[in-house]
Structures are given as C-alpha cells and as structure tokens.
Amino acid sequence: MARLSQEIILNMAEKIIYEKGMEKTTLYDIAGNLNVTHAALYKHYRNKEDLFQKLALRWLEETSREIFDWTQDAGQTPDDALHDWLWLLADTKKKRYKTDRKMFLLYTDYIEQNEELVKNHVVHLAQKAEEVSGRTNQGNAIITAFTYFHNPYFASRWEQAGYADLFEDVWQIVK
Incomplete structure (x- = not known):
C-alpha cells in the first residue's frame, strides 16, 4: 500500500461517506478500508471532526x-x-x-x-x-x-x- 497521507485518507473518507453518510461513518471504517489502525489516522487529523472539516x-x-x-x-x-x-x-x-x-x-x-x-x-x-x-x-x-x-x-x-x-x-x- 502507498504511504498513508492526508489525501489518501480524505479520498477514502469521501468514498465511505458517499456509501454510508457522514453520521454513520467512523474513523474505524476509514482505517479499516485503508488497512491501518484508527490510531494511524491521528497522525494526520486530531479527530473525526477535524477530518470531516478538512x-x-x-x-x-x-x-x-x-x-x-x-x-x-x-x-x-x-x-x-x-x-x-x-x-x-x-x-x-x-x-x-x-x-x-x-x-x-x-x-x-x-x-x-x-x-x-x-x-x-x-x-x-x-x-x-x-x-x-x-x-x-x-x-x-x-x-x-x-x-x-x-x-x-x-x-x-x-x-x-x-x-x-x-x-x-x-x-x-x-x-
């Protein structure tokens, strides 16, 4: 897999949000689809709100x-x-x-x-x-x-x- 970046995370988040909606999308969903732990997302974003805002x-x-x-x-x-x-x-x-x-x-x-x-x-x-x-x-x-x-x-x-x-x-x- 390519090195995890903000762009890769945002692209995956957008894909999942399109399928599930913002309310039902979790950091665990995003991380799981990227084959990383949800903790890895915190290197790029403070929390779910920060990621969604970006x-x-x-x-x-x-x-x-x-x-x-x-x-x-x-x-x-x-x-x-x-x-x-x-x-x-x-x-x-x-x-x-x-x-x-x-x-x-x-x-x-x-x-x-x-x-x-x-x-x-x-x-x-x-x-x-x-x-x-x-x-x-x-x-x-x-x-x-x-x-x-x-x-x-x-x-x-x-x-x-x-x-x-x-x-x-x-x-x-x-x-």
Whole structure:
C-alpha cells in the first residue's frame, strides 16, 4: 500500500461517506478500508471532526474554484461583470446540486452546521463581489440579496420555472 497521507485518507473518507453518510461513518471504517489502525489516522487529523472539516473544506474549495478564479472580460463594465459573476455563482451551485445531489446535500448540510465555515465562505464571496464590482463595503449586502440563488437551503427550488427571471428581478434591485 502507498504511504498513508492526508489525501489518501480524505479520498477514502469521501468514498465511505458517499456509501454510508457522514453520521454513520467512523474513523474505524476509514482505517479499516485503508488497512491501518484508527490510531494511524491521528497522525494526520486530531479527530473525526477535524477530518470531516478538512474534507468539507476541500469539497468547498474544489466546487468554488471557478467562482473565485473568475475574471471579467476586458472592457466589461463593473455592473455587467458583477451580474455575470453572480450568475456564475448561482449556476455553479445549481450544477453541483444537479450533478451529484447526494454529495452536495451531505457536504452543504455539514458545512451549514459549522458557523465558522459558513462565515468564512460568505466573507470570501463578499470580497469577490466587491473585487468584481468595485463597490467597497457592499459585498455582504450583495451576497445576502442573492442568497436564494446560492444557499443550499433553497436548492430544491432552483429547478422551478421562473428561476432566471427571478434572478434578473433581484439584479434590477441590486444594480
């Protein structure tokens, strides 16, 4: 077997979580599937919560990379750039929900229960909104206004008729 690493542990944890869910996954399950003792996992993670938090952060970073790496087109106005970026945010979350609903719900449910993770993610989104729009001290208000389009709580409604029209209506208020 390859040398045990955080990446190997996270990959196995994700596989087991996909099968059993977060609540039923134990460090013993992960260790057993890696053919190591559960004590070996403590060389890499303080406890189950630490491992799950790192896994959730990895998922959040992977699924948000396009959102945070986005740059506006040359010559694009700040308002047009903000509109396009907010649509990318909404569309990215919606696609993740559609593509792998089970993992989306598992991870977002876990993240939503961790106030620090949510706060950090929202702050990062607000900073990006300010960067894109050039509107200082308005990022949090902008992200809050578009909560319906990116917050997992509303995911089951993202397929409803009128979704894009509602986005444009909210945009008209914000711009």
